[in-house]
Amino acid sequence: MTSIPPEQQALEWQQLLEQFPAEVAAQVKELADIHRVTLATYFYDQMLEDQEANRFLSHDQVRTRLHGSLQQWIGQLFSASADRERLLALVAQQKQIGEIHARINIPVHVVLRGARHLKHEFLALLLRQEIASQQKLQCTRLIVATIDQSMEIMSRAYSDAHDRNSRSEEGYRLFSVAQNIGSEKERQCSAILNWENEVMFAFAMGLSSVQLPRMVSSEFGLWFRHKGAYAFEGTTETEQILQGMEHIDEELLPLFNQSDRSAEQRLQDLRNLREQTKSIIYHLNNLFEQINVLESGRDALTRMLNRKFLPVILSKEVAYALHTHRSFAVLAIDIDHFKSINDSHGHEAGDLALQQVATLLSNNCRGGDYVFRMGGEEFLILLVDINENGALGVAEKLRQQIEQERFQMPGDRMLKVTVSVGLALHDGHPDYQRLLRRADEALYEAKHGGRNRVVVARG
Template structure:
């Protein structure tokens, strides 16, 4: 089906162009070029009136970058040339459709924008003195037909990309418990107990509310908010755990610090309330794990880290979470330095052992809510949730030093010292996660060009 579209649609563009005179197409191209800024202003002005569209366009960088991109798109779409490569024109529209799917802009919002842009072009055509009355009708007909074909190409790419993302999203939802269920259950039960024990100790010491450990920021809380809640999405127990965590952090902890130290009965009642909420979380967590089984597809077979398969799903999910919660996350792009020489000198078995030991170092360093990927070869990526630039750089430097100190074990009782280069980028609120990935890649390139075994960000 995709091949049929690839072959048929460029021919439609060419046939459409041939139905109008070269003189008319030249005039429409001139109008688009002359009024591109006005049309982009009109387009975004109208789109910002739509509450749903405004959610995607309110970010300052989006407005700045997309305004220029819209001007380029208008000029390219209506550009007049007898030798136009219509396959390239269609590919351009397809790329735009892919981006819309990636940042999760609903297609009806895109079509709404196209309708508004048609109206903007109609206003430009209506007041242009270089067009005869008969030409105005033909010009608007050409504009409408070109816009419709552009939207058709965008929609086809959008649907294909959205279907792929949806399949990956569902696969990830089932997979994202991501380990042996029994082991993960014990790990999270222990994390929940650690938080509870720490809380009781801090309470006994009489610390203020600001000093008490919030469950949302604990190892368990990070895991549940960023992984568990997604893995178990739709289950009523998930909402119950989220509500209990919110009640603890927003109601019980502040209330506990306000209780007079000498009022033993009040403090005992408060501790019982905390204990009941913790028991509720533990009960629902047990139920959730009982309902799910292990799914191993999507994990890198060698390192057991997440594979590239789920990178787009996780990135999109964290971008949406950051937008809702007004938090930030960091991406660390990591390369093992001169890895090819390890394979060449010691063999691929030794290279595999280095990759496995490096993955173990990563797993020992990251928090429960963070994500670790092997992208392929010696390329790795960390996504650090709920963090700051300073904290992310500290983790990156800590990882670099840990690798530098580690003696990597090779076959025949040999060992090897290796280093890594790391590029760090913070998510800046832009809805397209590819920008953050590219920034991390650029920082990694800088770290490698500066001599390797360093962090850049």
């Protein structure tokens, strides 16, 4: 979902309000003020009866905090005027609510269901008013349009925040494997072999099957169930390892040292255990190999592609452009005055700025485009199948989006950030390094020409 600047959202809200006479807005405002307690009570009565919504609510929460917050929101929502500053504040409020919903993981459809309940009760109250039919119709339109406008802004903010949260969750998934993938791989393979040796020793000592150490409770079993399975969630190998551990614990180990087993059968039991252990190690190695390939091509902080795959991708796009006679462009992007962000606010603030810029760049590019972090405060975007005018439009939009965004800093501080952009269109030259040099030269010109601007490479 492409982000919309707050100014544009405020303008859309202003245009909505201007469709209605002042007396209609006044009638709706009065109705909201008089009945906001009733509306809030009805809303939470309905939501608390909803099994899914009830997971996020409690009667105590409603009484102590949420009921009052909803009353205040209703009053502010229907007190909106066409004043631009007040509308910008109202837009910011809806975005903040959407971000909170994302942070606490309330599904969007649950929020929309609540809005439907709210509209239903509001319109029921309106129908009981003794006003002219035409004015009642216009009030109905205004109520529905206002709540829908709020929900749209909330949903967009939810989507943006959810994307950021997903990136953070992916980072944690990888962190839960280990900060050093190579040493973690060796540690876990060693843990499997240590467990196998414990089983062999217990078997040799004649312990009964119930006394043999279970793999699921071993050092490896605990790590994989609580960290590895989460980090590698969704892969075939993860399922095979989990099934393998269950097979060992539930089927193979119970056979050990049973009195009715022959010597040959006991030897086969050991062989089966060894083969199953080797299979688990094999699948584990595959998982770590996949992570190595993936992570060596991604920037750890921003989750963007790093330089590793840039030559391959550029070579492919150059070949495609030459074959199809289509063009593509690269945008060299640099955060303005980034050193001063680190110096004034600390490196944590610098990292947050980089992550938020990366998210904005990613969210405002098409599925076929590529976004790279080149290092430091530098990014590069490859725009596929595009001409110069189209690329310039994308570059200007990105610059404006970043300029208009309020960046969240530690301690709930907000920061304004701008970027300089150098744009170079592929001109048919087979060497992509020439294209990168032209983009860098345009970026240099943008930064030395005042920053916060886009410069197109010429010649």
